Amino acid sequence: QKEVEQDPGPLSVPEGAIVSLNCTYSNSAFQYFMWYRQYSRKGPELLMYTYSSGNKEDGRFTAQVDKSSKYISLFIRDSQPSDSATYLCAMCRYGNKLVFGAGTILRVKS
Amino acid sequence: NAGVTQTPKFQVLKTGQSMTLQCAQDMNHNSMYWYRQDPGMGLRLIYYSASEGTTDKGEVPNGYNVSRLNKREFSLRLESAAPSQTSVYFCASSSSSGGVLGSGANVLTFGAGSRLTVL
Numbered sequence: 001q002k003e004v005e006q007d008p009g010p011l012s013v014p015e016g017a018i019v020s021l022n023c024t025y026s027n028s029a030f031q032y033f034m035w036y037r038q039y040s041r042k043g044p045e046l047l048m049y050t051y052s053s054g055n056k057e058d059g060r061f062t063a064q065v066d067k068s069s070k071y072i073s074l075f076i077r078d079s080q081p082s083d084s085a086t087y088l089c090a091m092c093r094y095g096n097k098l099v100f101g102a103g104t105i106l107r108v109k110s
Numbered sequence: 111n112a113g114v115t116q117t118p119k120f121q122v123l124k125t126g127q128s129m130t131l132q133c134a135q136d137m138n139h140n141s142m143y144w145y146r147q148d149p150g151m152g153l154r155l156i157y158y159s160a161s162e163g164t165t166d167k168g169e170v171p172n173g174y175n176v177s178r179l180n181k182r183e184f185s186l187r188l189e190s191a192a193p194s195q196t197s198v199y200f201c202a203s204s205s206s207s208g209g210v211l212g213s214g215a216n217v218l219t220f221g222a223g224s225r226l227t228v229l
Contacts, residue, residue, distance in 0.1 A: 044153070046218070097216060
């Protein structure tokens with residue numbers, strides 16, 4: 001079993017939809033949770049970063065962590081075609097190396 | 111701001127050939143990493159360097175060697191390429207104090223990738 005599980009998709013939604021991207025994990029020691037966005041033929045770039053449980057909002061993006069369920073989510077409101085990318089969750093213990101999910105391909109249709 | 115620069119962007123090799131992927135960062139980061147990305151597998155760590163002068167194996171180090179030439183540069187070498195090494199390779203760096211084992215979250219800045227095909 002992988003430490004971090006992520007549905008690879010692809011997930012296809014119409015423009016303006018609310019998108020929910022999710023990851024589950026098995027290591028209860030993980031404390032830092034991140035979402036990276038990767039456009040086609042580019043390197044991943046950090047989108048959002050949260051520590052421990054709770055929500056964090058940045059514009060149209062909300063990251064949610066539920067440590068009791070070992071489940072993290074990224075919500076995208078009013079999705080745009082420019083949001084079409086692969087979204088990778090990543091997490092780590094205190095000061096340790098990141099463990100990545102396999103990535104979910106998102107396509108937002110105009 | 112160049113960030114993390116990788117060369118070459120594309121390379122085709124024959125089985126058994128050798129090559130070196132180059133990576134340089136201009137952010138004064140302590141730690142540098144090499145990942146490979148394959149469909150359905152996500153990013154897997156090959157080698158990392160917590161600080162200048164140190165290197166350590168990651169999850170999938172077999173068939174690779176690395177050199178941390180100085181604080182800016184971290185190269186990845188394939189001594190005898192195999193078709194299983196066909197992949198997209200990403201270099202990354204982070205500023206985490208004390209390197210990989212330092213405090214806080216390990217936030218990475220990635221290069222644009224090097225697409226390698228081994229025939």
